[in-house]
Amino acid sequence: SPALRPSNSMDDxxxxxKVLLQEYIEVLRSKLSxxxxxxxxxxxxxxxxxxxxxxxxxxxxxxxxxxxxxLFPGMRPYIPExxxxxxENTLERxxxxxAAANGY
Amino acid sequence: xxxxEVIQVITSELVALKESNTRHSKPVKTSSTQTNEVxxxxxxxxxxxxxxxxxxxxxxxLLTKARMxxxxxxxxxxxTNDVNSNIVVPIKSQTNLNQAVALMDHNPNAKxxxxxxxxxxxxxxxxxxxVTTGAPHR
Numbered sequence: 001s002p003a004l005r006p007s008n009s010m011d012d013x014x015x016x017x018k019v020l021l022q023e024y025i026e027v028l029r030s031k032l033s034x035x036x037x038x039x040x041x042x043x044x045x046x047x048x049x050x051x052x053x054x055x056x057x058x059x060x061x062x063x064x065x066x067x068x069x070x071l072f073p074g075m076r077p078y079i080p081e082x083x084x085x086x087x088e089n090t091l092e093r094x095x096x097x098x099a100a101a102n103g104y
Numbered sequence: 105x106x107x108x109e110v111i112q113v114i115t116s117e118l119v120a121l122k123e124s125n126t127r128h129s130k131p132v133k134t135s136s137t138q139t140n141e142v143x144x145x146x147x148x149x150x151x152x153x154x155x156x157x158x159x160x161x162x163x164x165x166l167l168t169k170a171r172m173x174x175x176x177x178x179x180x181x182x183x184t185n186d187v188n189s190n191i192v193v194p195i196k197s198q199t200n201l202n203q204a205v206a207l208m209d210h211n212p213n214a215k216x217x218x219x220x221x222x223x224x225x226x227x228x229x230x231x232x233x234x235v236t237t238g239a240p241h242r
Contacts, residue, residue, distance in 0.1 A: 021118055025111060037110045044117035048124070078121040084154050 017077065024074040031068055039063055053083035057090045069094050142205060148174045148221035161205055161217075163198040170221055177224040182207070184218065192220060 032040060040063060047056040064071050072091055079087045141156045144166070153173050157166065170178050180195040182204035195201050208214045 017122060021115065021122075024118070025115060028114065029107075029111060034107045034110065037107065037114065041110050041113045041117060044114060044121070048117060048121055078118050080121070080124065081154065085156050088153070088155070 020074075020077055027071065027074060031071060032063075036063060051080075051083075053079070053086045057087065061090075061094070066094075069096060072096060142208075143216035144169075145216045145218045146170055146173055146221055147218070148176075148178060154216070159205075161201055163195070163201045166201065166219075170219065174221065178221040179224050181220045181222065182218070183220045184211070184214070195219070 028037065028040065040060075043056060043059045043063065046059075047053070060072065060075070061069070072094065073096060076084075076087065140159050142159060142161055144155050144157050144161075146153045146155075146169075148170075151174070155169065155173075157169070167178075167180060170180055180201075182193045182195055182200075184207075193200070193204065195204055204217060204219075208217050
């Protein structure tokens with residue numbers, strides 16, 4: 001389907017979006033091992049292709065584990081509008097309070 | 105180097121998600137009039153949160169949700185998407201809220217109840233309808 005192919009550049013993103021993305025990438029780089037980064041890439045790809053937010057959240061929870069659950073809010077700008085309720089609820093269930101504060 | 109390649113893949117996937125998000129968010133139209141839930145879009149100082157709230161909407165519940173979402177006491181206002189005359193109507197009671205929901209239901213272009221939040225104002229009685237020009241945010 002259209003618009004689902006990964007883009008190789010960040011040209012289309014706003015400056016804010018780029019900064020957020022770069023920051024998140026750096027956080028991931030520092031918190032995840034090479035193997036985990038590979039898993040993260042696979043989880044992202046599956047989510048983009050299947051659109052299953054439920055599976056996405058559950059696999060991410062497994063990958064991050066409780067000690068790295070604060071990696072979740074950084075994902076928020078990339079969650080499609082239709083899935084944001086589920087995502088927010090997942091954050092709440094995990095006890096991540098400041099999800100909104102990291103939104104933009 | 106393998107790790108850098110993976111980072112590149114992750115970057116591309118995130119960009120793609122972001123792009124598909126902005127491209128698809130408008131055409132996907134789910135009429136709120138046909139569901140028994142209302143999609144409420146809060147906006148406070150440029151920061152948005154969206155939640156599904158079952159009908160009928162309760163004024164006190166919604167106010168509590170708004171205050172909990174941002175952690176500060178807030179006043180609620182109903183706004184429309186119309187860029188030319190942006191109407192901001194204070195929601196001060198259950199009646200106001202019912203009217204806001206009715207307005208949204210009668211607007212075929214509205215897919216959500218847009219609630220613009222401001223820091224709580226004490227001592228002012230701003231129950232009158234105010235009409236401003238330009239977007240209330242940013």
